[in-house]
Amino acid sequence: MDQIQYYDANRIEGRSMTIIIDNGKLETISRNSSKGTGIRALCQGSWGYTSIDGETDLETGIKNASELAASMNRTTPKERVVLGGAPKRKVGSMPVIKINPEDISIEEKVELLREIEKHAAEEGIKSTRVSYSESVLTTRFMNSEGEEKEYSTIKSGFSVSAVAAVGNNYQAGRESRFNIAGYEIFEKNDPYKLAKEAAEMAKSLLKAKTPKGGAVPVILDPELAGVFTHEAVGHASESDLVLQNDSVLSGKLGKQIASPKITVIDDPTLHEYGYYPFDAEGIPPEKTVLIKDGVLNSYLHSRETAGVFESVSGNARAQGYAMPVVRMSNTYIDKGDASFEEILEDIKNGIYLIGSRGGQVNTGEGVFQFNAEKGYRIQNGEITDLVRDVSLSGQTLDILNQIRMVGKDVKLHAGHCGKSGQTVPVTDGAPHISISKATVGGA
Amino acid sequence: MAKINTDKLFPENSISIEEIKSNIEKALALSEKLGASDAEIVFSINESTGIQFKKDIIETAKQSLNAGYGIRAAVNGAVGFSGTNVMSELENTLRTAVASAKVMEADPFFKNFPEKAAYKEVGGLFDDKIVEMSLDECIECAADMISGVKSVENMIPTSGGFSRSVSYFMIMNTGGLSAQKKGTAVSGFADVTTQSGEVSTAYDYDVSRKKDIDFAAIGQNAADLAKKSLKGIAVGAEKMPVIFHPFSFADILENTLVPSVDADSVQKERSGLAGRLGEEIAHSDLSIIDDGTLNGGISSGAFDDEGTPTQKTRVIENGFLTSYLYDSYTAGKDTVKSTGNGYRYSYSSVPGVDFSNFIIDFPQSDIIAETKRGIYVNTVIGAHTANEISGDFSIEGRNAFLIENGEISKPVKSVMISGNIFEMLKNIDGAGKDVRSVGGVVTPSVRISEMSVIGE
Incomplete structure (x- = not known):
């Protein structure tokens, strides 16, 4: 029973460049070129996977992966995996790239980055850093079912950060923009304005207070609400985690798990940073409604998990030629009907949390922790004192049910998501939302 | 193969x-x-x-x-x-x-x-x-x-x-x-x-x-710990001693103290320890050594990724900040010798300063038995969200337990712990006998005399 029932290969070839300006000094110009192949083979219930840097002979690679799978199947035989969910869909169009970044000289890029840094180096700012990156990647996919296709993408992005300090009080502000885009990213996003905003943020935080911790009503801005959506809801919707009992959403399909005001969507077809024309299993994706009016509607799938759930796939992604894993793309809470003023009015007293310094979640128990960049006290429906070092923690299901109001102002934010040791580009977002009670950490 | x-x-x-x-x-x-x-x-x-x-x-x-x-x-x-x-x-x-x-x-x-x-x-x-x-x-x-x-x-x-x-x-x-x-x-x-x-x-x-x-x-x-963590009780908001297991202590150090002793951050004034060499920054019994020569160490080697011989660098000695960590460029800038801390994530990345094996030394005792009331925290989530310059953090303690009268008494549901690494270093008042290596940080369990803990 050593027969290989399926194999596929992702061959990636690309170039990338990073430029960093730090405290006025052009610190790094780093350029990389790479090639490589990742090959999977399936024998009954065992996967064999081989990845090789550089030039590879595809046939040898397929043979290696097949031997690994067959050998695994001999040692630890298990139930046959049935790959499902390979819908015949049209491959979507790629976002239009207006200015190929490789057509712009390094000198011109450096000059622009220096100018951006100057806008962050305001009085009172102790140190600044601007980084820029671009990459050109071609992905070729083939499998044993006769599929063969490829696409090329260009990604660009930049970040600017500023640190303000008084004595031992150090505060940072940071802004970043990334997209599947060319050099026009600097036209679509005003880098000078963002640099100023990073500096202003750092300076204002110096004077901010640290609130007393406790359970209070909160408003989350689109960025932090987006992080919550991605980390707490999105990851728990990944079917590989669901199948391994590592998701608080296991066994909850069709059940009311959130306030009826909440609809959560993952959409790889949006021309945003998480876009892809087909996934790492060659499947053109579609929009998935994860939560519809508070009811858990669907998980995200690879072909293997789609086979188990009799669903459709399209969310198997990989960093380069690593082994594909079930991943999100562009994930957001859909727009509601409240204006920000109405949300403020309704919440009366509490804390308005803004931006994100990152977070972490235990998907199995549904427990999360996020740090906001800053916050404001809300008193009698009005925004008052600035606060810092504020974090939000709680139980995912608890928070989903305590959502009071959902705004109209959906905003997406590009970032990088890590899982299984791989990083992929994603966006997450939401409108402003309010929560009746959540644990806010402070001093 | x-x-x-x-x-x-x-x-x-x-x-x-x-x-x-x-x-x-x-x-x-x-x-x-x-x-x-x-x-x-x-x-x-x-x-x-x-x-x-x-x-x-x-x-x-x-x-x-x-x-x-x-x-x-x-x-x-x-x-x-x-x-x-x-x-x-x-x-x-x-x-x-x-x-x-x-x-x-x-x-x-x-x-x-x-x-x-x-x-x-x-x-x-x-x-x-x-x-x-x-x-x-x-x-x-x-x-x-x-x-x-x-x-x-x-x-x-x-x-x-x-x-x-x-x-x-x-x-x-x-x-x-x-x-x-x-x-x-x-x-x-x-x-x-x-x-x-x-x-x-x-x-x-x-x-x-x-x-x-x-x-x-x-x-x-792992299974024993998950089992012991069942039926957790809730604690309120309290200031009390916290004992960090090597997993959680290493996680906090890597996200706060380690970037603060990186000469690159210091030179760019992005470190809370900039300009503080020779100052007493920690409990007088605490010493921390970065040791790239540690036998069998996860990050050990005869030389770093720039070819500089590795060495033992005393970062904190009896509470005093004694050295930053240098690669060849940052060392040249301060006209000192590289401490052999130039590392690369991979061949395709620019080398920079990183720690090798970070060895935490504090007099060891039966810290749980010596604690009347406190919290024992095995792991934390969110340590990477710390403000690495000021050292402030607010993290979620996991697989935590209440200590009462010198014994681990009950599991505790999630607790949020807020603090500052530099205050923590001063308030360390005990270390266990359970030294282990956690991704290059070699540390025992460590007790902090008082921290702000909020239950759910």
Whole structure:
């Protein structure tokens, strides 16, 4: 029973460049070129996977992966995996790239980055850093079912950060923009304005207070609400985690798990940073409604998990030629009907949390922790004192049910998501939302 | 199974280490003609096997070969970097690095790449048994972790895995430095949950340069911890002593203290410890040593990734801040010697300052028995969200327990712990006898006299 029932290969070839300006000094110009192949083979219930840097002979690679799978199947035989969910869909169009970044000289890029840094180096700012990156990647996919296709993408992005300090009080502000885009990213996003905003943020935080911790009503801005959506809801919707009992959403399909005001969507077809024309299993994706009016509607799938759930796939992604894993793309809470003023009015007293310094979640128990960049006290429906070092923690299901109001102002934010040791580009977002009670950490 | 064989690294392409060495020599000679004053080329190769399981099923066997060149070229002190994993692209990659350096402005702080030096061998970094492991042996290690988990009632893995790796690193520069090092490692990781009833999760892992890990114990420890964490009680908001397990203490240190002693952050004034050398910053019984020469250490080696000999660097001695950590560039800037802390994530990344093995030394005692009331925290989530400059953090403690009258009494549901690393260093008032190495941080459990704890 050593027969290989399926194999596929992702061959990636690309170039990338990073430029960093730090405290006025052009610190790094780093350029990389790479090639490589990742090959999977399936024998009954065992996967064999081989990845090789550089030039590879595809046939040898397929043979290696097949031997690994067959050998695994001999040692630890298990139930046959049935790959499902390979819908015949049209491959979507790629976002239009207006200015190929490789057509712009390094000198011109450096000059622009220096100018951006100057806008962050305001009085009172102790140190600044601007980084820029671009990459050109071609992905070729083939499998044993006769599929063969490829696409090329260009990604660009930049970040600017500023640190303000008084004595031992150090505060940072940071802004970043990334997209599947060319050099026009600097036209679509005003880098000078963002640099100023990073500096202003750092300076204002110096004077901010640290609130007393406790359970209070909160408003989350689109960025932090987006992080919550991605980390707490999105990851728990990944079917590989669901199948391994590592998701608080296991066994909850069709059940009311959130306030009826909440609809959560993952959409790889949006021309945003998480876009892809087909996934790492060659499947053109579609929009998935994860939560519809508070009811858990669907998980995200690879072909293997789609086979188990009799669903459709399209969310198997990989960093380069690593082994594909079930991943999100562009994930957001859909727009509601409240204006920000109405949300403020309704919440009366509490804390308005803004931006994100990152977070972490235990998907199995549904427990999360996020740090906001800053916050404001809300008193009698009005925004008052600035606060810092504020974090939000709680139980995912608890928070989903305590959502009071959902705004109209959906905003997406590009970032990088890590899982299984791989990083992929994603966006997450939401409108402003309010929560009746959540644990806010402070001093 | 593919093996690292120094004669024939790429059987398919028939490229040997000797050929790579001669290609690098040729490229270094060319760098001068291209206008570089100094050049450095590293070549690294990593061969690894991974076995992954989901629930109690071993699903995937992975085998990977990563290899490539990283090049630094200096023109007027400005250093350009370029990398590739395409063996035939070495010369073009060098040209790219030189071209980048020419775009950059002169940098008077750049002295040169590290000079040729004598190295002392560090033991315990290479184990032939890891090189020779068969696929079946690798699968067995994963199976041992699974049975370890299942030896505890009602516990099952969610996911986990085993990995083995063999690496080889070569560095040469135009100053005449030429060095090679190799290493091996095995690791195991198990994430567990309850099979039915109340959900309780935990994890454990271990990593070693030798094939000496008890894989069943990893599974069993994680399962025991998840089981003990069932039926957690809620605590209110309180200030009390907190004991951090090596896992949680290492996680906090890596995200706060480590970046603060990085000379690069210090020079850029992005460190809360900038300008504070010689100051008393911690409890007078606390010493911290960065030791790249530690026998069998996860981050040990005879030299760092720039070719500088590794050493023992006293970062904190009896409470006083005694040294920052330097790579060759930051050392040149402060006109001191590199502490041998120039590291790279991979051949394709620019080297920078990083810690090697961070050894925490504090007088050890039975800290739980000596604690009347407090919280014991095994792991934390969110340590990476700390403000690494000010040292402020607010994190979620997991698999936490209440300590009452010198004993672990009850599991505690999630607790949020807020604090500041620099205050913590002053308020350390005890360390356990349970030293372990957590990703290069070698530490016992540590007690902080008072912290702000908020239950849910």
